[in-house]
Amino acid sequence: MPSSALWAVDLFGRVCTLSTAAQHWELCRDAQLEFKRVSAAAQCCWGIACDHQVYVRVSSSDVPIRRREEAYENQRWNPVGGFCETLLPSDRWPWSDVSGLQHRPLDGVALPSPHWEWESDWYVDENFGGEPTEKGGWTYAIDFPATYTRDKKWNSCVRRRRWIRYRRYKSRDTWAQVREPVSTARPLQRPLRGGWEITDEPVGRLSVWAVSLQGKVWYREDVSHPNPEGSSWSLVDTPGEVVQISCGPHDLLWATLWEGQALVREGINRNHPKGISWSIVEPPTSENGIMHVSAGVGVLWAVTKDRKVWFRRGVNSHNPCGTSWIEMVGEMTMVNVGLNDQVWGIGWADRALYFRQGVTQSELSGRTWKAIVAGRECDRSHSGSSSSLLSAGCFFGDEVRGSGESCGPSDSEAERPGPEPEPAPEVTSPASTPAELPWTNIDLKEPKRGPSHTATGFAEASDLSSLGLLPLGLEEPEGADGHPLWAWVSGGGCAVEAHSTLKWFTVQSGLSPSVQTLSLSITPAQTAAWRKQIFQQLTERTKRELENFRHYEQAVEQSVWVKTGALQWWCDWKPHKWVDVRVALEQFTGHDGARDSILFVYYVVHEEKKYIHVFLNEVTALVPVLSEAKHSFALYTPERTRQRWPVRLAAATEQDMSDWLALLNLSCCESRRVHGRPSPQAIWSVTCKGDIFVSEPSPDLEAPERPLPCDQMFWRQMGGHLRVVEANSRGVVWGIGYDHTAWVYTGGYGGGCFQGLASSTSNIYTQSDVKCVYIYENQRWNPVTGYTSRGLPTDRYMWSDATGLQECTKASTKPPSLQWAWVSDWFVDFSVPGGADQEGWQYASDFPASYHGYKTMKDFVRRRCWARKCKLVTSGPWLEVAPIALGDVSIIPESPGAPGSGPSIALWAVSDKGDVLCRLGVSELNPAGSSWLHVGTDQPFASVSIGACYQVWAVARDGSAFYRGSVSPSKPAGDCWYHIPSPPKQRLKQVSVGHTAVYALDENGNMWYRQGVTPSYPQGSGWEHVSNNVRRVSVGPLDQVWVIADKVQGSHGLSRGTVCHRTGVQPLEPKGLGWDYGIGGGWDHLSVRANATRAPRTSSQERETPGPVCC
């Protein structure tokens, strides 16, 4: 789980963050500003400072926020001067936007605010729709506006070219003032992350709402991740004077009125981020109006003027008003709801921060409040006590002038001696130990504190924010028990999983046993002297007590152990079905300790008892096949692999299946003497279910003559769930999950269903993954009623899968297997290929056809895609590399024979948004590396691969290929991209570079070899077709070529996603000759880039010329 942060403001206006992975508050270093309100989202935090200005703080990241400005230069041909800037009077501007309607001279394009800077000067874009243009980047047409082409023809009368310039947001990790402030102060706001989870467009849209001092509601237009400041404030009419406003991560927006009612915004959706209308919700009791509300995804919490906390029942997207109020325990000044409906509150009496325990999807109201006792980072040099005191006055001054004035900014205040508001983190006074809050013991009057604000004062200031309640003239900057006093909390950027354990509730002790160190530096426990001592002494003991006595007889000798059970077996003959079988695993240990294990499957056919048996030392893979209903697994042997028909067995329960799988795996590994961490040369692969398999390459796997047939490779499963895995022969392994999270291998083994003996004790961590399940809603047009869900009898199901063959309704569709659980409701997916209209519909003339996102006269059918997220939680030897989500990753293969070249290992990646990144500081000891270096591109990328000689190739999302020049250890990011034309009429999707060989795949499954690659001309000269039917290619450091083939026919069945090895690859025959087929049936990804084990040389090979050398 990625860590996220809770934001809070203390009584002095200092903003602090508390990471879900941390134990301490961290101060936002910004000496000048004190804040009244903050409102956090995942990437940024909006705040209102005591100067009544609005600020936004964008978290720093290795990937810059950059936006492209573009302008078009238009020219017309005339007989005298050729192409020139002199256009016809009816023509567009010589410098214009893409439509030609707007005048856009290059020097007229200005930065939108001081928080942006230019990345470089203007330059001409020489890429036209994935194809490189002639020098100058001109595209030609008959006239404006028309279709432009790369080639100049006889009738090309006009031409244009695109100029590009990037600007970069520079005010990161600092409070950047948002221009055009709401002139009147005291807006309270909270961003809404409207819709961005649902669709990528617009990327990371954020809704920011604010309330001005006059009680008006404002909406900030165009706030998104690429445009963190937004563009302008627009006024939203309200039926009354609004005091406070809160919006949830999705589409809930609530506000409180001066009179104590709540306002609910209705009609907020993707197309109407501002919503349509207001509804009024009456407070729980008429005498105590609502003072504060906070909305979540599907919850609403409120605080009334008598400080009672209320939970609104039945709030959701369809019914934003909910049904009724439930009173909760506790007295709070405010509550705030986080990303998945977790709740924080600030206690009224003690100003401590509380976290609601036990909030789950089924129990949204949670169980109890638990105090967060995390200390603050001990960094006294930054405390700046005088300015804090000054701001405190300002802080209180807000409308509470009567008393606030008295402690307004004054020099004498600042000179007050020795206030040290920074609490030391180790404060361990007894009261700060975690405890359920004893609500019954709280004296509601609390008269001894806050002399200037009595209960009557409170009643008068009923419209005031909770801040007004604060007892003034506090002597102590901290609570009596030493905890910080809080004024405001925002969990809008904080994702706490329902069952995760947080370290917020205990005062730091000397030892935290489950510290996850991202750098993977070896934990102290592993290097501790006591541990070394035990290992060393055990070895010595064994030597002492056994070495001279090996000839002695063993007291216990040879034994047979049989495990039996009842399973189901997918029978080999037609009609194929599950039949009940008895199974027995017989393990025999001989005198010499050698093992033999046989699995028997006993079945009955025509009342005759029969059996099949499998020698476990012949098993090549055990693959879990979890479906909606069955807990089954497939067992492969070389013969079964060739047949494409594994032995499939199913167990009654998940536990039963894991027990069998773990036992069989253990027996297989024992018989092959495979255990512990995979070697650095291991071949890694991933199945379509996300399961990870590793194979130890034997030395003759890449032998030029008679290599080991790849159906004999033994695949062992590793815990975890990934979509992509890439390895390097120095033991660095990275993976990418379905949710694009990047993971780094920790060196452990096991996890997942492999517990106990099959799993390492350390280096196993919780891993989660999220993916979407898609179904389609189909409709047909008829003249009377328009589009309806009544189709023709011949039509597909009105709710179906993508093919239309399977009926999939919202109610009947289940998560892919029992390991997965739904984590969202169904939502419309707008980012479908072909585009969709405002409601997500795609139109076509008939099913099945190509769909487009707009309706024409000929479109009689339409469909839209619904998606629902599901999540899996497992464990494995993987640690997250936060925070950037990745789409592809490539690690440099080590040149065979070359000793570990230098301390740093080159690793390139493409982010999920298409940014190309280069990881710095990757080494054996720190496989996660230290930071990303952003490599600028003119368009989003899809795939990247780095060869053994630092040749970096990449493929853009538009299908064009690029070569990165001058990449070297000293210049890890290289200097510039060279556009390489794609194979004719093909859009590339993946590239893989080995030692010298470059292979690419296109979207139609063709595999291409790059010809003419030489050290002096690394870009090569052309693409040569090698094979079709390829889904994924991996080229290794020996230039060995392995692919995942789409379909491979076996004697008994057909397997999709098959591991294949290119045979006959020689220095003079780099494309190879044929294929050798290995394990298959649902393999999705493979990396052979760690295997630099060359077969022992025979004399015949030594005469051959060495391969081309690139560096």
Added chain:
Amino acid sequence: MTDDKDVLRDVWFGRIPTCFTLYQDEITEREAEPYYLLLPRVSYLTLVTDKVKKHFQKVMRQEDISEIWFEYEGTPLKWHYPIGLLFDLLASISALPWNITVHFKSFPEKDLLHCPSKDVIEAHFMSCVKEADALKHKSRVISDMQRKDHKQLWMGLQNDRFDQFWTINRKLIEYPPEENGFRYIPFRIYQTTTERPFIQKLFRPVAADGQLHTLGDLLREVCPSAVAPEDGEKKSQVMIHGIEPLLETPLQWLSEHLSYPDNFLHISIVPQPTD
């Protein structure tokens, strides 16, 4: 070797080379040859000495044979202590092989329990496992197990099958992730110098302040005499499975990795040998 799992293997496969000789006063028909055997440290004497019994019975007359018992340097060996513990406690400083004297007469009723069959060993073993789980998990784990799982633990030990035993036993060394260890550590401390058979007390793996307790903490608490004073000379050895773990070793780790199959940490305290 860096994986903790290897410790489990080393512990399980620990062997003590032993030389069995028949007691001189036993009446034999022929001369009884000594018998050499590798004894598993984690097992029980009467469980693994069928061969010894057979070997000596061959040279004896039926009427001279009653229940077999073993003795080392005058001390009768308690079969219900694991072999490794007996060795560490009584013979760790002697030269290998370990010389055990075999008796068939004059059973020392006051020192030893009778062991008429393997069922008695099984009952003793299972009661230890249950007691250990009562300490670790309030018996929750062991009572959740099925009868066949209990049987598998025992059969694993009897057949010397590491994986057969550990596929079940791993459940007994798990603990809830929100806690830092077991409720109490099942341990027994044995000393040759006292009359008391062993020390067993309730001791938690984690201190009130969250610090993990170490072996040293345990000894200082329940057996201070075993710990040498700061400046003083080391007078005794603290042995588990023939090794001397450092006193700063966390007790929870020891309990998970160096417990005997009965799930107890059997700690021997023996006088420091003088050179």
